[in-house]
Amino acid sequence: MRHCQHCNATIKGDWEQCPLCRTTLEEAADPVLPDPYPKIPLRFNKEIVWKYLTLISFVLIIAFLLIELIWIGRMENVQLALFGIMSMWLSVLILIRKRRNIAKGIVYLIVSLSLLCIYLDYLSGWSGWSTTYAVPIICSFAIVSLYIAVRLVNLGVRDYVLYLLTAALLGLLPALFLTLDWVTTPLPASLSVMMSAVTLVIILLYHGGEIWRELEKRMHV
Numbered sequence: 001m002r003h004c005q006h007c008n009a010t011i012k013g014d015w016e017q018c019p020l021c022r023t024t025l026e027e028a029a030d031p032v033l034p035d036p037y038p039k040i041p042l043r044f045n046k047e048i049v050w051k052y053l054t055l056i057s058f059v060l061i062i063a064f065l066l067i068e069l070i071w072i073g074r075m076e077n078v079q080l081a082l083f084g085i086m087s088m089w090l091s092v093l094i095l096i097r098k099r100r101n102i103a104k105g106i107v108y109l110i111v112s113l114s115l116l117c118i119y120l121d122y123l124s125g126w127s128g129w130s131t132t133y134a135v136p137i138i139c140s141f142a143i144v145s146l147y148i149a150v151r152l153v154n155l156g157v158r159d160y161v162l163y164l165l166t167a168a169l170l171g172l173l174p175a176l177f178l179t180l181d182w183v184t185t186p187l188p189a190s191l192s193v194m195m196s197a198v199t200l201v202i203i204l205l206y207h208g209g210e211i212w213r214e215l216e217k218r219m220h221v
Contacts, residue, residue, distance in 0.1 A: 006023040021217060052151075053148070056148065057089070060081065060088075088144060096149055103149075104163055106145060106149070107163050110138060113134075117134035117138070118131070118134075128184050131177040131183055132183040136189045137188055139171035139192045140196075146167055162215075164199070168199040168200045172193055172196045172197070174189035174193055
């Protein structure tokens with residue numbers, strides 16, 4: 001059995017970190033005992049996933065077209081909405097498949113897709129499409145994807161709140177693009193900033209205590 005100095009507890013099983021405080025455990029002096037907790041796979045209903053994704057896709061497409069008609073006066077750049085919808089589908093499906101740490105996966109997905117788009121924009125001669133459209137759309141739809149995945153898999157608040165906070169903070173990055181005039185059209189970046197700001201306010205109002213407790217636990221305060 002392994003021992004946690006921080007909790008002064010003996011841990012059964014092949015844990016690398018203490019399940020209570022996440023401190024790295026000391027090497028076991030005795031033979032490692034079997035884990036008393038069976039590993040039960042997380043389950044989800046595929047029909048509900050398809051229904052949610054299809055419904056939200058239609059709603060988002062209609063909302064995008066209405067915004068285009070009201071604010072711009074014509075429908076163009078529909079491919080941007082389709083790009084966002086495909087990103088949402090890809091994010092949800094991949095992250096549910098890798099559902100043991102969905103929230104962290106979405107944060108990684110935001111960073112990797114954003115960097116990839118910026119790199120592709122750079123290779124193609126830098127027209128600014130990555131900072132104008134791609135990164136804001138990825139950030140916006142990733143927050144939606146995280147909310148959908150959390151609801152479908154029924155994660156506890158402590159399992160995702162820090163990652164949702166991180167995703168919302170990353171969604172504020174387009175504000176820098178607006179400030180530095182790295183965008184040709186301000187609408188996608190503005191929507192991303194607005195959505196992230198609203199998400200941050202909701203998180204801090206309803207889950208501020210959980211965030212603080214998680215930070216204390218992970219920083220061993």
